[in-house]
Amino acid sequence: DSGVTQTPKHLITATGQRVTLRCSPRSGDLSVYWYQQSLDQGLQFLIQYYNGEERAKGNILERFSAQQFPDLHSELNLSSLELGDSALYFCASSVEVSGNTIYFGEGSWLTVV
Amino acid sequence: DAKTTQPPSMDCAEGRAANLPCNHSTISGNEYVYWYRQIHSQGPQYIIHGLKNNETNEMASLIITEDRKSSTLILPHATLRDTAVYYCIVKGAGRATNKLIFGTGTLLAVQP
Numbered sequence: 001d002s003g004v005t006q007t008p009k010h011l012i013t014a015t016g017q018r019v020t021l022r023c024s025p026r027s028g029d030l031s032v033y034w035y036q037q038s039l040d041q042g043l044q045f046l047i048q049y050y051n052g053e054e055r056a057k058g059n060i061l062e063r064f065s066a067q068q069f070p071d072l073h074s075e076l077n078l079s080s081l082e083l084g085d086s087a088l089y090f091c092a093s094s095v096e097v098s099g100n101t102i103y104f105g106e107g108s109w110l111t112v113v
Numbered sequence: 114d115a116k117t118t119q120p121p122s123m124d125c126a127e128g129r130a131a132n133l134p135c136n137h138s139t140i141s142g143n144e145y146v147y148w149y150r151q152i153h154s155q156g157p158q159y160i161i162h163g164l165k166n167n168e169t170n171e172m173a174s175l176i177i178t179e180d181r182k183s184s185t186l187i188l189p190h191a192t193l194r195d196t197a198v199y200y201c202i203v204k205g206a207g208r209a210t211n212k213l214i215f216g217t218g219t220l221l222a223v224q225p
Contacts, residue, residue: 002156031211043157043200043215056212090156098211101147104156 003027004105006091012111018079021108025072025093031055032074033094033102034066038087049074050096081112117201122220125195131188133219135201138182144205146177147213148186150197157200157215160186191223 003026013019025032034046045058049068060066063081068074078085092104118136125131137146147162161168161175163184168175174187188195200218204211 002158004156033212042217043151045212045214048212058212088154092157094211096211100211101159101162102211102213103159106156107154109154 002103002105004091004093004103006089006105006108008108009106010109010111012113013081015081015083015112017081017112018077019081019110021076021078021089021091021110023074023076023091023093023105025074025091026103029093029095029103030072031094031096032068032072033092034060034074034076035090035092035104036087037090037107038084041087043090046076078110083112086110086112117203117216119199119201119216119219121217122222124222124224125188125191127193127223127225128190131186131191131195131221131223133186133188133199133201133221134183135186136183137201137203140181140203141205144203146175146184147202147204148173148175149200149202149213149215150195151200151218152194152197160199191221193223193225195221196223197221 005024007022031050033048036044046060048056052068066076088107090107092102094102148160149157151157163175177184198218
């Protein structure tokens, strides 16, 4: 158990809908990361937050957004969902913004039908 | 961050040592070598990391060549539960971001 908690574990929704994935980082960690893993793309970095502020952005679609709240939990919002958004979404956390180990949660399975 | 090259797949007999190689010929002096693994559809699991000295923990050993252009992850007594994709990642310290860029990794299949 890495200490990173993600909810929900599984989610099925229809195209065009909007979902929110939630992440609680390890106790004491200030930085949160979101990754997407689909069958044909591997693990792709989406975005990083540190203490509530965005610090790095990867290949995150405009239909997706994220935020980190004052209690350090984070949410990834996915809107206007398409079939191709079906994937595993991982959250990870680390103590600082750089220079230390990142620990991953068990992921949220999103299926868009 | 420097790119890494890993074999796409390897086999290992249960109980034997698994040696997973990684090439990172363009690594810079302040870049670390990290190893993670992902057991089918689970979250990536941190294994070990190092800068230039060999490292050992309860999971594995990391051997980094003197020129730092390659490294080997050693699982001393592989079990069936070690079957996973193993990722070698080079990451700089002191950067503005801590993000990890994953490649395609090595699928290690431990055979009974």
